[in-house]
Amino acid sequence: MNHAICAKNIGKKFLINHAKAVRQAKYRTFREALMDAIARPLRDLRQGAALGAVEEFWALRDISFDLAHGDVVGIIGRNGAGKSTLLKILTRITEPSEGRITLQGRVGSLLEVGTGFHPELTGRENVFLNGSILGMRRAEINSKFDEIVDFSGVEKFIDTPVKRYSSGMKVRLAFAVAAHLDLEILLVDEVLAVGDADFQQKCLGKMDQVASGGRTVLFVSHNMGAISRLCPKCIWLEDGRMHDFGESREVILDYLKASDASYGQEHAEFPEDRNKDAQVRKVTLLNEHGVPAKKFDCDSPICIELQFAVHRTLPGMCGYLEILDMEGTKILVSDSLDSGANPFDNLPVGMHRVRISVPPRTLAAGNYHVYLNFTSPSAHKTNVDSPGIVGSFSLDDFTSRRGNRRKGFFSTLLDWRLAAVPRPASDNVAASRY
16 A cells, blocks of 8 residues: 555664763863863773763654555654654654654655744745745745735735744744645644644644645644544554554543543642743642642532743743543633733743632533643744643532533533513503503
8 A cells, every 4th residue: 555654663762871071061172072082981991881871762662653645643642752753753854763764745844933944034035945845846836825925924024034033923934834835744743832822723724624635644732622623543652652543532532541540649740841931830720628639519619720930021921721521522711811811921930820710510520631731922932831731630420419410511500580571562452442
C-alpha cells in the first residue's frame, strides 16, 4: 500500500552530561575552550569517570505507524511524552537516532511561533520565502497570496518586518501559509495554544477544511475536544513510547482515565520553568468550606484554585478553562474575561492565587476533567503556559437529592411559574354586554 507517512522503529536519543564542571561553565574564550580540551583527558583520569558521566535519554523509542493519504491523526500525551520531538523528526529538523521515516509528498509544518520566518524580512517576503522552502512555485504562491493574507488578518502589516510582529500575528501568518498552500502532508503542533479564541476557532475550521480535502494531517494538541472533532484516529505517546494507536474516541477515553488515575490527590503541582513568562504551579480543587476535595455534591459549588507564577508582566494575558467529561466532550467552557475584569491582565511579577468558581446546580452527576490554557496577544514574543488537563473530580449520586440523580450534561435550576392566560377577545365582548 502506498503510504503518505511510514515510520519504522523510530528512536531519538539525547546525551545528558552530568559533569559538574560542565554544569557550572560560563561563556569562555576560544583559548580557554582549547586548553580545556587538551587538559580534559588527564583531568578525567585523575578525578575519575564519574565527573564526566554522560546519561543516555531516549525521548522516543520503538515508534512505528503507517498513515495513508488523507488520514487525519491526532497525537496526545503529557508534556515531555515526545510529541514535539516526533514532529521534528518528521519535518527533518532533527534526525532519528534509530529507525527510518518515509514521506510521500510535500510537507508543511507549524511547530513553533514563526517557525521558518526571517525576522528582518516583511510578512509578504516571508510568505514567498516560506512557500519556496516548502517546494511551491512562485505562481502557486501568488494564486493563494490574497487568501493567505485575508485569513491571517495582518493585511495592514504585511509589508512590516516580521520582527515587529506580536506572537499572535506570527502564528496567524505561519498557520495561514501552511494551511493554504497545496501540500500533501501538514504537521501542526499545538497551534491552538497561541492566539485569541476567535483565531482558535478559525484554525479549527480551516483544519477541518484541510482534513476533508484529502490531505494527510498530524495534529498535536492537549485539547481533547479538538482532537476528537478533527481526528478519526489518534496516537497516544507515553514516556517516549507509543502507548496506543486507534479510534480517537477510545484512545482519548483511555487517556483521560489514565490521567484521572495520575491525579489521585486533590491537587496537582508543576515544577518551575523560568523559560515561561507565566505558568501554573499548582491546581487545587476546593469544596464550599475551602477544603481540598475530589468528590462534590451537585448542590455545592466547586472551586478551582490556581497558584500562578508570573515571570514577566504580560498585557492582555487571558486564561481559558474547559470542563470535559470522560469521553473528552466539552461540557463547560469559560475564559477569564467572563467576570468583566480580567484578573490575568498585566499581572505583576510574582506568585498569585486565582480562584474559578463553578456555581452549584450547574453540572449533572458524573466524572469530569479540568483543562487549562493561557494566551497572550502581547506585542512581544511570549511563552505562556498551556498545561492541558490539570485535574479531575466527580459529582456523585451519593445522596437522594434530585439534582444528583438527573441525567444529561447539566443539573441547572430553571424558573417554572404560572403565567396569566389572556382571555379570548370574544369573551371580553360577551362580558361587556352584561
